[in-house]
Amino acid sequence: EPEVTQTPSHQVTQMGQEVILRCVPISNHLYFYWYRQILGQKVEFLVSFYNNEISEKSEIFDDQFSVERPDGSNFTLKIRSTKLEDSAMYFCASSEGFSGYTFGSGTRLTVV
């Protein structure tokens, strides 16, 4: 069963630092996504990426966030200057459209 792989599984960073979360989507998928889940809350959509550009983004995805597909396999989420409220589980997902929508296991980001 193909998987979406996320690294690291846990990351602790100091407030104001930049952090990059990494994801390797399923190889033949065309759409890539980032979601966020603050502890105890629902999963929230951040951004979708298709054909090397952002397709959709939510109001959460402000100028502090950016995404990139630096090579043929990785998909990254960068938070430029982390805030305490950025502490959350971040999920990467990929799909072929809505068919085969698959989530990774997540990166737990803790900002101290």
Add this chain to the structure above:
Amino acid sequence: AQSVTQPDIHITVSEGASLELRCNYSYGATPYLFWYVQSPGQGLQLLLKYFSGDTLVQGIKGFEAEFKRSQSSFNLRKPSVHWSDAAEYFCAVGAVTGGGADGLTFGKGTHLIIQP
């Protein structure tokens, strides 16, 4: 904009009993509907999904869900729960017109507790 309501924050069921988790959605056209399960500290595992066709959808682990357009509902059912089913369950909706570019909108989740 689409929205998802899971009216039950917590549900407690005895092991071996039947289960129904409720999900209501709001969307202007035919939606794509999903149920995911999340164990503590884990990622999201897809249980089942509805795109079109037969409104009764079978999923993994013995789960099924029924799409009822007239009620804007997509309730998840299982005839006999096992202790290992204890987890958080999320209903999600996606927009058909987005072709996949739109993100999924999740409900707040239902925490399922299994009593021995």
